[in-house]
Amino acid sequence: MNTGATKSIDINGPAGTRAATAAKAHGFIAPPKMRKPLHLGWLVMTLYLIFLLLPIYWLVNMSFKTNVEITNTFSLWPNDPTLRNYTVIFTDPSWYNGYINSITYVVMNTVISIAVALPAAYAFSRYRFLGDKHLFFWLLTNRMAPPAVFALPFFQLYSAFGLIDTHIAVALAHCLFNVPLAVWILEGFMSGVPREIDETAYIDGYSFPRFFVKIFMPLIASGIGVTAFFCFMFSWVELLLARTLTTTAAKPIAAIMTRTVSASGLDWGVLAAAGVLTIIPGALVIWFVRNYIAKGFALGRV
Amino acid sequence: MDRPTNQKAWFLVLPVLLLVAFSAIIPLMTVVNYSVQDTFGNNEFFWAGTAWFEEMLHSQRFHEALARNLIFSAIILAIQIPLGIVVALSMPRKGIGVSICLVLMALPLLIPWNVVGTIWQVFGRVDIGLLGHTLEAIGIDYNYVRDPLDAWFTIILMDVWHWTSLVALLCYAGLVSIPEAYYQAARIDGASRWAVFRYIQLPKMNRVLLIAVLLRFMDSFMIYTEPFVVTGGGPGNSTTFLSIDLVKMAVGQFDLGPAAAMSIIYFLIVLLLSWIFYTVMTNYERGGQ
Numbered sequence: 001m002n003t004g005a006t007k008s009i010d011i012n013g014p015a016g017t018r019a020a021t022a023a024k025a026h027g028f029i030a031p032p033k034m035r036k037p038l039h040l041g042w043l044v045m046t047l048y049l050i051f052l053l054l055p056i057y058w059l060v061n062m063s064f065k066t067n068v069e070i071t072n073t074f075s076l077w078p079n080d081p082t083l084r085n086y087t088v089i090f091t092d093p094s095w096y097n098g099y100i101n102s103i104t105y106v107v108m109n110t111v112i113s114i115a116v117a118l119p120a121a122y123a124f125s126r127y128r129f130l131g132d133k134h135l136f137f138w139l140l141t142n143r144m145a146p147p148a149v150f151a152l153p154f155f156q157l158y159s160a161f162g163l164i165d166t167h168i169a170v171a172l173a174h175c176l177f178n179v180p181l182a183v184w185i186l187e188g189f190m191s192g193v194p195r196e197i198d199e200t201a202y203i204d205g206y207s208f209p210r211f212f213v214k215i216f217m218p219l220i221a222s223g224i225g226v227t228a229f230f231c232f233m234f235s236w237v238e239l240l241l242a243r244t245l246t247t248t249a250a251k252p253i254a255a256i257m258t259r260t261v262s263a264s265g266l267d268w269g270v271l272a273a274a275g276v277l278t279i280i281p282g283a284l285v286i287w288f289v290r291n292y293i294a295k296g297f298a299l300g301r302v
Numbered sequence: 303m304d305r306p307t308n309q310k311a312w313f314l315v316l317p318v319l320l321l322v323a324f325s326a327i328i329p330l331m332t333v334v335n336y337s338v339q340d341t342f343g344n345n346e347f348f349w350a351g352t353a354w355f356e357e358m359l360h361s362q363r364f365h366e367a368l369a370r371n372l373i374f375s376a377i378i379l380a381i382q383i384p385l386g387i388v389v390a391l392s393m394p395r396k397g398i399g400v401s402i403c404l405v406l407m408a409l410p411l412l413i414p415w416n417v418v419g420t421i422w423q424v425f426g427r428v429d430i431g432l433l434g435h436t437l438e439a440i441g442i443d444y445n446y447v448r449d450p451l452d453a454w455f456t457i458i459l460m461d462v463w464h465w466t467s468l469v470a471l472l473c474y475a476g477l478v479s480i481p482e483a484y485y486q487a488a489r490i491d492g493a494s495r496w497a498v499f500r501y502i503q504l505p506k507m508n509r510v511l512l513i514a515v516l517l518r519f520m521d522s523f524m525i526y527t528e529p530f531v532v533t534g535g536g537p538g539n540s541t542t543f544l545s546i547d548l549v550k551m552a553v554g555q556f557d558l559g560p561a562a563a564m565s566i567i568y569f570l571i572v573l574l575l576s577w578i579f580y581t582v583m584t585n586y587e588r589g590g591q
Contacts, residue, residue: 041392048389049406052463055425056409058432062424070430116317123314128307135315142326144572146524148545149565152552153329176325179318237414239527240549254414268430275417282412286405293404293471 056279062272070268085273098253099277101167102236105250108171110231113178114186114224121186122212126195139180150176151244158245165247173245174235181234182227189223190216222292229289236282254278336562354563364564366539367547368571371523374458374543378522381462383515386469387507391499393474407467419531422460426532446533450540453533457541460528465518472514476507516579523572544568 062070063085064078073079089095123129124136154173155164163169197219201211217224243255257274286293337354358364389407394400410418426446428434437444446456480502488498526545529535535542535550542550548568552561 042394044388044392045394045403048392048466049403052406052410052467054432055421055463058425059421062430074430074435112321116321119314120318123311126305127311128305129309129311129315132311135319139318139322141573142322144520144524144576145326145569146526146545146548146565146572148524148526148548149333149569150326150329151549152558152561153332154325156332157329172321172325175321179322183318233412236412239414239416252414254416257416257420268424271420272424275420278414278417279409279412283405283409286408286412290401290405293408 059272059275059279062268063276065269065272067267067269082269085269086277088270089273089277095253095256095274098251098256101246101250102242102252102254103281105167105170105174105242105252106232106235108167109174109178109235110228112171113175113182113231114227116175117179117182117186117227118212118217118224121183121190122216124183124187125190126198136183139183143177143180143184145176147177147238147240151240154241155244164245165249165251167250169245170242170250170252171235173241174238176241177238178231178234181230185227185230186220186223189220189226193219225289226292229285229292232285233282333562333565336558337566340559354559355567358560358563358567361560363547364567367542367544370541371543374525375519375522377458378461378465379515379518381458382466382469382518383511385462386466386514387473387511389466389470390473390477391503393470393477404471407470409467410464411467413464415527416531418460418464419528422456422463422528423532426456448537450537453537453541457529457532460532461522461525464528465521469514469518472510473507476510477503480506512580516576519579520572520576523575 061077064081064083065075066080066082066084069075069078069080124132150173158164158169158173163172193216197215198211201215206215239252239254242252246252246255253274257271257278338351339349340353393403413421425431426434428438428445434444434446443449444452446452484502484506485498488502493501524545525543526549529541529543530546530549533541535546544564548561548564551557551564
């Protein structure tokens, strides 16, 4: 990219570097960080973050405006800030129930996915068995299945079981892509734990379930956290299946947003406020897992 | 590492098998069922053989949607992968800046997809959106509702906004896993910034880049909600991708036979292309070392 950047590093020559390494090894000085960001990297980063935040800023801006101001004037911040749009949402049960519905099925899906994926991932990471490789690839193909393909058959399947418009229906449907992903991530983390630990525990007389819960699960706690994050993420953002399988009682908030098309036209203000409120849970979750994000996104595979 | 053979491991996999069988195999069988039958209503079905498949494979509508989808995925990969790498290389070294960048970058990934669509639908509008209004103010004739090119521009910009961070975060994860010693060796050898990137950082990012390319290809090829909210497949049919066409056919027109045949062809194409990507890239990875 830019060779000028390297020249700005102080080059002490081989001898100096070796001395520095020796000193570091004895803990005398802090290790010099060599992974230099790009030359002008801060500029790239700033521009990129501005690009990411502009549309969100515009949505927040709109959510504090009245509809008259949105359609009639063009302003970079609300001239006459109002909380009316948020009041509409928080006083109408059909609005805030949407949030409860979304959170309910997302949590159910996360729990189910991790519960079934844990033993499976252990089997894949520790044992060889008949058809293991094929099974693993077949699981992954479900992650590649377009949800549009499944929308109609899911509707018919869950109708037959009388599950339409329940939270569990959406939670189960989202297992289609979340369970393979959970197995894949957990397998990566579990393979990082040396097998000697299992063997030692068995010699010490632990039964398999006790070993798994008492010893193994704490060891891959961060992996479970990362998996939960991904299950939450993909279940929270998916809408095609969630909308197909619900009518009123379990309708997700993101689908309720389309209601703002009323007789008087689009209620832009309420639409923007509802959008802002759907961003908040995601932002909170990211804040809690921020230290694991980098490793988590590599799915335990670096 | 050699894993011991143990057939009892099947019991550990059983819950996953049952669950995925319920949510994948049964629905898929329904699709297969529809794809070989014809109906005249009243729940009476007739064997139709491969008629629907032949019709789909010769249908111009299907070819056009497929072509659009392939072009879209190609553009998305061509923009997002290099941009993601550059952003990952630009991450600050340490301190509070790292956390702030990570959190802000991950933000678009956790917004429900139709809200992403709504955000860009509003953002791009000429009358009330910042992007549309600004473009018009500087004299560019921009209207994504009328002009196919503008619609494509909006959707691609939206997808870059939505997903580039995923590539960047994956690459960043690869970068932080590189041991300090590699950089020290490079410095001793007086390696240039480009050489460090080409021979240390890029090989170390291979694995995560593979994941990034696969995920981005699969998801851009299956895209439905975001373009549907922004353009509804229009203007005309210019942004009607495979998923949008499929839902239109199955739910809108209730053409179950053709829709089911299309579903299967569509799924097979995704599988085939993902498999090719996967094989080519793993071979390249092995050969490149």
